[in-house]
Amino acid sequence: AQKITQTQPGMFVQEKEAVTLDCTYDTSDPSYGLFWYKQPSSGEMIFLIYQGSYDQQNATEGRYSLNFQKARKSANLVISASQLGDSAMYFCAMRVRNQGGKLIFGQGTELSVKP
Amino acid sequence: DAGITQSPRHKVTETGTPVTLRCHQTENHRYMYWYRQDPGHGLRLIHYSYGVKDTDKGEVSDGYSVSRSKTEDFLLTLESATSSQTSVYFCAIREPGGRETQYFGPGTRLLVL
Numbered sequence: 294a295q296k297i298t299q300t301q302p303g304m305f306v307q308e309k310e311a312v313t314l315d316c317t318y319d320t321s322d323p324s325y326g327l328f329w330y331k332q333p334s335s336g337e338m339i340f341l342i343y344q345g346s347y348d349q350q351n352a353t354e355g356r357y358s359l360n361f362q363k364a365r366k367s368a369n370l371v372i373s374a375s376q377l378g379d380s381a382m383y384f385c386a387m388r389v390r391n392q393g394g395k396l397i398f399g400q401g402t403e404l405s406v407k408p
Numbered sequence: 409d410a411g412i413t414q415s416p417r418h419k420v421t422e423t424g425t426p427v428t429l430r431c432h433q434t435e436n437h438r439y440m441y442w443y444r445q446d447p448g449h450g451l452r453l454i455h456y457s458y459g460v461k462d463t464d465k466g467e468v469s470d471g472y473s474v475s476r477s478k479t480e481d482f483l484l485t486l487e488s489a490t491s492s493q494t495s496v497y498f499c500a501i502r503e504p505g506g507r508e509t510q511y512f513g514p515g516t517r518l519l520v521l
Binding site for chain 1: 458509
């Protein structure tokens with residue numbers, strides 16, 4: 294079964310510190326894509342970072358990096374130097390080949406950044 | 409920002425009434441999607457479209473229909489709304505190319521009384 298698991302319902306981090314949000318995935322398809330989205334309290338879904346299953350290097354986008362461990366089927370999001378504006382829900386998602394390349398989402402992690 | 413708008417942004421309706429949600433894109437992308445977001449379930453695919461008049465079902469399609477008569481517009485219809493369809497509805501477009509990133513509209517909050 295294709296599935297995304299986020300085991301941390303909520304997390305706290307001190308401003309300016311780094312934080313890792315966990316994501317594990319399950320698929321038997323060798324070709325897939327992994328995404329992280331941010332959903333602030335205003336409700337929109339904001340794309341953060343992408344990792345392809347064949348990518349050799351971990352993806353980075355500014356303060357966001359993706360710790361991709363293919364053998365362990367994990368795709369953890371690392372946010373460096375947390376800011377108050379990083380407080381939000383974070384969703385890990387996997388693109389699958391069926392149903393038009395839909396995204397399968399985890400249940401999300403709520404991150405709170407403390408001043 | 410990806411050019412995606414949704415209308416209405418908020419709607420309250422009564423059980424048994426039809427409801428249509430609209431998604432409009434300015435990007436001319438081929439693939440469009442409708443998801444719903446519920447507590448404890450994340451986002452789940454309702455229907456998707458891969459071109460004008462080309463649509464197919466997602467994992468939670470019961471009670472919903474869609475239409476796409478123009479590339480830029482993707483409509484989601486609840487034929488007879490039920491309380492279980494109270495949710496936040498997101499439209500997404502898929503960027504072509506290697507990553508095929510999906511970008512989401514602002515969402516529609518629907519309350520069925």
